[in-house]
Amino acid sequence: MTNMAYKTASSQSFQRVYSAVRFNGWLRSGQLESTMCVPAFLVLLLLVSALPSRMFAQRSLSAHSRLNDVAYLEKSIKAISDSNVFSSIELPLAALASVQTAVRRGDSPAAYRAWSQYWECKPQPKYVSQSYRLLIDTDLLMTYDEARSYVESRPEEKESTLVRANLLLNNVLHAWGNTVIEFGPSVDFNKEIGQSGKYGFHYWIWSRPLNTAYLLTGDQKYLAKFDELFNRWYEQRNLITRPIPELDVVYYELGLGGRNRMFIEHYLMPFEKRTWQTHERMLKTVLGAARWLYELEKWEGYRSGNWQSHGSYMLAQIAMVFPEFKESTQWLDLALQRIEEHLNQDWFEDGGHSARAPRNYTLATYLTYRNLYVLLTSYGVRRDLADRIRSSMGKTIDWWITMMAPTGEVPAINDSHRGLFPSHILRDGALFFGIPEANAILKNLLGVNAQRPSALPTYTSRHMPASGFTVMRSDWTREARYMNINYGKWNGSHTHNDMLDFEIYAYGKALAVDAGIGMTYDDSLYVPWYKSSKAHNMVVVNDLNMDRERVEGERIRWGETGSLNYFAGEHRGYARLGVHHQRQIAFVKGTYWIIFDHIESSNDGDTLSWYFHSPTTLIRNGNGFRSAEAPGILVLPADGQVKTKIGKGMAASTDHLWPGKTQEIDWISFDQMTKAGSTRQFAVLLYPYREALPSVDCSLLAADHVRVVTNNVTHDLYFSANQSSGKDVRTDAAFLLLEKIDGTPVRFSLVEGTYFSYRGVEVWRSAAIQSVDRQFKH
Numbered sequence: 100m101t102n103m104a105y106k107t108a109s110s111q112s113f114q115r116v117y118s119a120v121r122f123n124g125w126l127r128s129g130q131l132e133s134t135m136c137v138p139a140f141l142v143l144l145l146l147v148s149a150l151p152s153r154m155f156a157q158r159s160l161s162a163h164s165r166l167n168d169v170a171y172l173e174k175s176i177k178a179i180s181d182s183n184v185f186s187s188i189e190l191p192l193a194a195l196a197s198v199q200t201a202v203r204r205g206d207s208p209a210a211y212r213a214w215s216q217y218w219e220c221k222p223q224p225k226y227v228s229q230s231y232r233l234l235i236d237t238d239l240l241m242t243y244d245e246a247r248s249y250v251e252s253r254p255e256e257k258e259s260t261l262v263r264a265n266l267l268l269n270n271v272l273h274a275w276g277n278t279v280i281e282f283g284p285s286v287d288f289n290k291e292i293g294q295s296g297k298y299g300f301h302y303w304i305w306s307r308p309l310n311t312a313y314l315l316t317g318d319q320k321y322l323a324k325f326d327e328l329f330n331r332w333y334e335q336r337n338l339i340t341r342p343i344p345e346l347d348v349v350y351y352e353l354g355l356g357g358r359n360r361m362f363i364e365h366y367l368m369p370f371e372k373r374t375w376q377t378h379e380r381m382l383k384t385v386l387g388a389a390r391w392l393y394e395l396e397k398w399e400g401y402r403s404g405n406w407q408s409h410g411s412y413m414l415a416q417i418a419m420v421f422p423e424f425k426e427s428t429q430w431l432d433l434a435l436q437r438i439e440e441h442l443n444q445d446w447f448e449d450g451g452h453s454a455r456a457p458r459n460y461t462l463a464t465y466l467t468y469r470n471l472y473v474l475l476t477s478y479g480v481r482r483d484l485a486d487r488i489r490s491s492m493g494k495t496i497d498w499w500i501t502m503m504a505p506t507g508e509v510p511a512i513n514d515s516h517r518g519l520f521p522s523h524i525l526r527d528g529a530l531f532f533g534i535p536e537a538n539a540i541l542k543n544l545l546g547v548n549a550q551r552p553s554a555l556p557t558y559t560s561r562h563m564p565a566s567g568f569t570v571m572r573s574d575w576t577r578e579a580r581y582m583n584i585n586y587g588k589w590n591g592s593h594t595h596n597d598m599l600d601f602e603i604y605a606y607g608k609a610l611a612v613d614a615g616i617g618m619t620y621d622d623s624l625y626v627p628w629y630k631s632s633k634a635h636n637m638v639v640v641n642d643l644n645m646d647r648e649r650v651e652g653e654r655i656r657w658g659e660t661g662s663l664n665y666f667a668g669e670h671r672g673y674a675r676l677g678v679h680h681q682r683q684i685a686f687v688k689g690t691y692w693i694i695f696d697h698i699e700s701s702n703d704g705d706t707l708s709w710y711f712h713s714p715t716t717l718i719r720n721g722n723g724f725r726s727a728e729a730p731g732i733l734v735l736p737a738d739g740q741v742k743t744k745i746g747k748g749m750a751a752s753t754d755h756l757w758p759g760k761t762q763e764i765d766w767i768s769f770d771q772m773t774k775a776g777s778t779r780q781f782a783v784l785l786y787p788y789r790e791a792l793p794s795v796d797c798s799l800l801a802a803d804h805v806r807v808v809t810n811n812v813t814h815d816l817y818f819s820a821n822q823s824s825g826k827d828v829r830t831d832a833a834f835l836l837l838e839k840i841d842g843t844p845v846r847f848s849l850v851e852g853t854y855f856s857y858r859g860v861e862v863w864r865s866a867a868i869q870s871v872d873r874q875f876k877h
Contacts, residue, residue, distance in 0.1 A: 161398035264312035356409035450494030451566025456515035493532030511615025511751035516758030586652030597635035605787030606730035615751030645672030658850030677701030700773035737782035737799035
């Protein structure tokens with residue numbers, strides 16, 4: 100149905116529009132396993148970004164925007180009159196005749212009472228957002244029966260929902276993060292709860308247990324409490340002071356996009372004692388929100404990032420829920436235009452999102468599209484867009500499967516919390532997009548019995564240059580050796596000052612991790628530590644932050660054989676200091692990694708620090724370090740002349756896997772000084788082990804030649820982007836691994852080459868560039 104047809108049908112016969120309303124069968128209920136041990140007090144209001152860098156559209160509005168007009172802002176948005184409300188509604192609609200009669204005689208209370216009767220009889224979809232423990236990035240739109248089934252199948256979730264709902268009955272609110280406030284007789288919606296906390300408080304995520312508790316118990320006291328809180332908020336809404344002068348707490352994009360979801364879902368519920376004043380205030384609230392969002396989305400144009408996606412989603416939802424408003428057609432057209440623009444421009448072809456935060460922003464924005472699909476199909480709107488969403492967003496499920504650590508964790512990269520991937524989201528996506536491999540991942544990595552057994556993905560490692568991530572993985576078990584590498588584009592304030600950094604998991608344990616972020620953006624360490632270069636597994640110059648905004652990985656190379664992964668990249672993040680960095684990483688599958696860094700410098704005396712952060716306790720081991728307990732990792736520099744430092748820093752927790760939890764972990768650094776016109780190298784062996792540390796040695800034999808010896812097995816690794824020559828080896832490959840047993844060559848693996856000769860004898864040649872594994876022929 101086109102938008103114009105939708106509006107026309109609404110004007111002619113509201114019954115006809117809603118006769119076809121339904122939730123499609125893919126929204127299944129059932130055993131959706133919870134996967135995060137999140138304490139009841141944790142409210143993850145993750146969308147308040149690191150202010151103020153995402154505020155430009157609201158700090159400096161287009162000259163054409165009516166939001167600059169004080170009179171329009173006050174009379175049409177903040178303090179809408181009754182006459183304005185009713186003049187905005189298509190009153191000739193037959194079902195609204197009683198409303199029209201009351202309006203004509205100037206009886207506003209009677210008009211709202213007539214509207215309430217109309218609203219209660221109006222056929223329309225009924226749905227609720229169900230999240231896991233109020234985590235906003237786990238919201239799934241569900242039917243009432245599905246929501247009941249979801250919560251009833253999780254006794255812990257049911258108990259915590261009812262506990263939180265009963266606390267709300269006594270005005271005890273889990274307002275922000277782990278902040279719990281006992282308000283006493285009435286809630287003060289102007290309460291100061293930290294700079295970003297105050298904005299998060301006005302998302303109203305904390306109110307959701309009231310709606311869910313009603314669905315579980317049928318007790319209207321929970322709906323009565325929501326009504327009471329809504330009316331209290333409405334009375335205070337225009338008196339809320341703003342912690343950030345440029346950004347209104349109530350009228351800003353994310354607040355309107357999140358809060359009105361709670362309001363609409365509550366308004367759809369059948370509260371028997373809802374007053375005409377509540378109907379009045381709800382209509383004025385959604386009308387004002389839609390008008391504000393419309394002006395913003397219209398005149399500020401497409402804006403990258405998650406804010407506009409959430410604002411446009413809400414504008415579309417209001418238009419579909421309230422087609423009685425004359426402006427709803429233009430709201431819907433514009434909102435879906437912006438949604439399509441973000442679908443085209445914000446999502447990489449490999450399924451990653453432009454914010455490049457694997458959990459927080461990717462998950463929350465993905466769910467915006469998934470839930471929009473539900474709304475579009477339920478209200479019979481824009482089937483073409485619904486089909487586009489369904490055909491494209493499945494790539495994001497594949498992207499998450501790739502990025503997921505063997506323990507089921509989502510990496511804490513950029514502004515992303517660590518935590519187990521929500522299994523019900525993965526199961527829903529597998530069913531929705533027809534990705535059976537996700538069921539195997541649910542079973543193998545998350546320990547959740549799959550409804551439909553399936554084969555594992557055909558790949559293990561995967562190169563994703565579009566989103567700027569590459570994953571090296573040995574297999575699809577929880578014991579797998581796994582590394583993710585980060586080298587993508589800057590994306591505003593959510594991007595950390597890191598490049599070519601990595602995380603490592605092996606034998607069911609995190610061994611090298613990114614700092615992630617703290618509980619919220621109000622964490623005092625957020626900027627000075629979590630976002631800093633030295634909080635990441637990378638080479639840092641003088642412990643200063645790299646220049647990140649215009650920097651991304653350059654000259655990226657990737658090669659893979661059955662036994663080997665190879666990655667190479669460069670960056671110019673320290674160009675202001677005359678430094679250029681190249682990093683090469685070789686993964687001998689199932690065994691170890693070699694990180695080989697070349698740093699060119701035009702200055703003397705700068706300190707190059709090779710940082711490694713581990714949640715294991717690191718102790719000295721010869722020239723390097725190892726974990727104090729197994730499973731663990733050996734960190735061994737090939738050059739024993741480097742200086743070392745040790746320290747501790749905060750990071751997203753790997754011990755307590757819920758978003759926002761942090762812990763103090765160990766870090767080490769290997770340091771060298773620069774010399775003008777010369778190249779410094781770091782060659783570091785990263786060798787994970789399950790039990791006892793094996794006997795292993797690593798040495799740098801030449802500028803491109805590293806040797807790793809374990810017992811009687813010798814690996815000679817040759818790193819070169821150009822032709823390599825030496826006493827024994829000649830090849831044009833980007834990388835070569837030669838394995839010897841008791842000194843005798845037995846096999847080789849090479850990446851992107853056409854020939855390899857050993858001691859003057861040609862061993863292999865190809866007419867085309869290839870990456871191969873071969874047995875050595877003597």
